[in-house]
Amino acid sequence: MEFFIQQLTNGLAVGGIYALIALGYTMVYGVMKLINFAHGELFALGAYVGYSLLVTFDLAGALGPAAAIGLTIVMVLGLVGLAGHLLERAAYRPLRHSDRLAAVVSALGASIFLQNAIMLKWGARHRAYGADLLPNVTVHFAGQSYPLIRLLVFLAAVLVMTALYAFIHRTRLGLAIRAAAIDQGAAKLMGIDVRSVIAVVFVIGPALGGLAGLLVGLYYGQIDFSMGQLYGLKAFTAAIIGGIGNIPGAMVGGLLLGLVEALGAAYVSVAWKDALAFVVLIMILVVRPTGLLPERVAEKL
Amino acid sequence: MQILSLNNVTKTFGGLVAVGGVTCGVERGHVVGLIGPNGAGKTTVFNLVTGSLKPDDGHIFFAGHAIARLKPHRIVSLGIARTFQTIRLFPKLSALENVLSGCHCRMVSGLAASLLRLPSQRREERLVLGRAMAELEFVGLAAQWRTPAGSLPYGDQRRLEIARALATEPKLLILDEPAGGMNEQETLELRELVGAIRRRDVTIMLIEHDMGFVMHVCDQVLVMENGLLIAQGEPQQIQKNPKVVEAYLGLDDEP
Numbered sequence: 223m224e225f226f227i228q229q230l231t232n233g234l235a236v237g238g239i240y241a242l243i244a245l246g247y248t249m250v251y252g253v254m255k256l257i258n259f260a261h262g263e264l265f266a267l268g269a270y271v272g273y274s275l276l277v278t279f280d281l282a283g284a285l286g287p288a289a290a291i292g293l294t295i296v297m298v299l300g301l302v303g304l305a306g307h308l309l310e311r312a313a314y315r316p317l318r319h320s321d322r323l324a325a326v327v328s329a330l331g332a333s334i335f336l337q338n339a340i341m342l343k344w345g346a347r348h349r350a351y352g353a354d355l356l357p358n359v360t361v362h363f364a365g366q367s368y369p370l371i372r373l374l375v376f377l378a379a380v381l382v383m384t385a386l387y388a389f390i391h392r393t394r395l396g397l398a399i400r401a402a403a404i405d406q407g408a409a410k411l412m413g414i415d416v417r418s419v420i421a422v423v424f425v426i427g428p429a430l431g432g433l434a435g436l437l438v439g440l441y442y443g444q445i446d447f448s449m450g451q452l453y454g455l456k457a458f459t460a461a462i463i464g465g466i467g468n469i470p471g472a473m474v475g476g477l478l479l480g481l482v483e484a485l486g487a488a489y490v491s492v493a494w495k496d497a498l499a500f501v502v503l504i505m506i507l508v509v510r511p512t513g514l515l516p517e518r519v520a521e522k523l
Numbered sequence: 524m525q526i527l528s529l530n531n532v533t534k535t536f537g538g539l540v541a542v543g544g545v546t547c548g549v550e551r552g553h554v555v556g557l558i559g560p561n562g563a564g565k566t567t568v569f570n571l572v573t574g575s576l577k578p579d580d581g582h583i584f585f586a587g588h589a590i591a592r593l594k595p596h597r598i599v600s601l602g603i604a605r606t607f608q609t610i611r612l613f614p615k616l617s618a619l620e621n622v623l624s625g626c627h628c629r630m631v632s633g634l635a636a637s638l639l640r641l642p643s644q645r646r647e648e649r650l651v652l653g654r655a656m657a658e659l660e661f662v663g664l665a666a667q668w669r670t671p672a673g674s675l676p677y678g679d680q681r682r683l684e685i686a687r688a689l690a691t692e693p694k695l696l697i698l699d700e701p702a703g704g705m706n707e708q709e710t711l712e713l714r715e716l717v718g719a720i721r722r723r724d725v726t727i728m729l730i731e732h733d734m735g736f737v738m739h740v741c742d743q744v745l746v747m748e749n750g751l752l753i754a755q756g757e758p759q760q761i762q763k764n765p766k767v768v769e770a771y772l773g774l775d776d777e778p
Contacts, residue, residue: 394627394648401613401624408611411573412625413599413691 227366229488230481235372235441237480238379242434243457244464244472245386246427252403252467253423256322259329260309261431262454263336268302268432269445270344276355276439287356291440295378298436299429306428307421309336314424315417333450341447348446351439375437382430383473390469399423403467452496459503465513474514478502526551526726527572527603527695532581532591534567541567543750544581549695549743554717554727556737556758559747560770565730566608568747569697572728573605574598586694602694606684606701608730614673618664618683621672622655625690658686662716678709685716689725696720698729702736714740738762746770 243265250258272294275281281290313332317325359370390396401409402419410416438453439445460479464471479499486498506513525548534542542564549555557565570576572583574595583591590598604625612621659665662682667675672683681701688696701717702710710733717740721727731737737744738758746754746761748770754761761767 394623394651397616397620397624398627400616400620401627404613404615405611407575408607408613409624410595411575411599411605412627412687413596413604414624414627415594415596 224366225488228368229484231368231372231376233481233484234477235375235379235480236484237477238376239434239437239441239476240453240457240460240479241383241473241476242379242430242437243453244460244476245383245469246431247458247461248464248466248469248472249399249423249427251461252469253399253406253420254314256314256325257329257458258314258427259326259454260313260332260336261427262450262457263333263340264302264306264309264428264450265431265435265438265453265457266340266445266447266450267305267336268298268435269439269449270340270349270435270447271298271301271432272436272439273344273349273351273445277349277352282355291356294436295433298432302432302435303425303429305432306424309428310421310424315420337447337450344447346447348444351443351445353443355443356440371441375441378433378437382433386426386430387469395419395422456496456499459499463503463506463513465515468513468515471513471515478514524551525549526586527728528584529568529572530582530584532568532571532578532583534564534571534576534578540750542571542578545747545750545752547745547752547755549726549728551694551726552721552724553742554721554729554740556741556744557728557730557747558732558734558737558744559753562749563747564750565747566699567750569605569699569728569730572598573603573697599691599693602692603697604688604691604693604695605697606681606688606699608699608703610677610680610684612672612680612684612687615671617669618659618672618675618686619652619655619668621683621687622658622690623651625658625687626651626655655690658690659683661689661719662686678705678712681705681709681713682716685720689720693725695726695728698727698731700730700732702731702733710736 243261246261246264247258250256250261275294275297276290281293284290285293309332313328314325317328356371360367361370361373390399398409398414398419399422401412401414402416406416438449456479457476460475461472462475463478464473464475479502482502483495483499487495490498528548529545531544531546532542533540533544545568557568559565567576571578571591574590574593574597578591581591582589585598585601585603588601590601613624616624656665656668659668662685664679664683664686667679672680675683685698685701702713705713714736717727741758744756744758744761745752746764746767753766753770754764756764
């Protein structure tokens with residue numbers, strides 16, 4: 223039982239990270255009908271920005287762990303959001319009126335470019351966040367002890383997702399995003415500046431992906447320049463499982479995938495962890511091709 | 524005073540001249556009908572005025588601004604709103620949210636204020652909510668504010684589209700076949716609605732194939748055929764105009 227609960231909580235933490243990344247895919251897809259293949263690299267960029275701040279500049283030594291993490295989160299959100307904006311300007315905006323394949327090729331190119339840029343800047347080797355970065359606190363609950371960081375990762379993911387959901391459903395900008403996702407042409411003629419809606423989506427999505435990168439660094443302690451590929455693919459899977467274009471779907475898909483992986487690794491085999499994730503994808507695509515929560519997917523028939 | 528004027532506006536698609544040098548004007552406060560056979564270029568004119576298409580040649584002036592090269596959302600904020608020939612509501616959003624989307628361009632708070640939920644912005648959102656409800660009330664859909672637009676009956680969807688367009692606070696409202704697909708009762712109600720909109724000092728331009736409707740509500744009628752403006756005038760004159768009769772009924776060749 224103890225083993226099961228440990229795996230369950232671990233799965234929720236990893237799933238929260240997948241869900242955060244998946245949100246970026248699903249938001250961009252919702253508005254632009256484009257898969258941002260460079261999203262995984264923005265995620266990796268978040269991990270490296272966090273690395274620079276926490277390890278190279280040793281913010282924790284200067285400010286204490288809590289303030290350092292807080293500042294790092296803000297900086298990662300801001301810088302990766304900015305990177306996302308520049309990416310949209312450079313790689314996608316010039317292609318908005320060309321065919322979709324051109325944008326896909328541009329996305330793949332941007333992905334390769336960013337991955338290599340990260341490698342040139344931070345090197346091809348693994349980087350370690352360092353075990354002593356955060357005090358090694360454990361939380362006791364219901365007769366078990368959990369690492370504090372696991373709890374924090376999960377809570378951070380849930381908090382951000384709730385905030386995003388409220389933003390999309392309670393603010394006028396969120397309404398503009400939803401309207402543009404359903405019908406860009408009609409949205410324009412209702413006075414919505416679709417170009418700036420796209421720009422906003424390309425700041426929020428990457429910022430959340432970057433935050434996920436930081437959380438991975440803190441949770442696993444180790445990052446490398448190509449980490450965006452596997453995480454990106456997993457999160458993309460999560461977005462599809464939930465129904466791409468659908469924000470709650472990305473959250474559900476991410477958590478589900480995290481749980482499947484953690485429990486699969488525990489009870490089947492660690493070697494089969496990734497395969498299991500994709501088996502779930504294939505099963506969902508066979509049984510429910512539109513994903514688990516398809517009813518909110520923007521209708522474009 | 525003319526609120527909208529088109530000056531020698533031309534639009535071609537490949538070799539096809541959809542609109543060939545149309546010059547016309549719309550008086551402020553009028554209801555102006557744009558009629559003509561299918562393929563005459565009526566909807567193209569609307570698309571040019573709302574900025575969905577850019578003319579190849581010519582000028583379009585609206586309330587003192589040259590609008591032919593502006594982006595659609597800028598034209599909306601200058602005061603032109605439209606509905607569509609085939610309904611283009613946001614089907615998954617509620618009736619109220621659809622109308623709120625139209626209020627978007629009249630709100631001034633920026634992104635930062637929106638994210639931080641500043642008091643000024645919350646006040647504005649409350650204000651806008653009230654206005655959106657008032658528009659729903661105006662078209663008689665206040666009770667259905669929660670209903671997803673896609674689940675409303677057809678006639679209600681048409682009226683919701685009008686409410687959404689009115690929420691942008693237009694000076695000129697463009698209706699593309701507003702009575703299309705409506706039954707007699709609904710058409711009658713629409714006639715009253717058009718009258719009520721006009722009393723709000725909103726100029727209206729509409730495409731409609733229901734001639735009874737056009738003759739009844741319009742002050743001025745413009746007639747197009749093959750991309751050209753072939754006649755304009757008051758409804759009674761238009762009905763007697765031989766060119767219009769020819770365009771609609773074909774020339775009688777029989778001796």
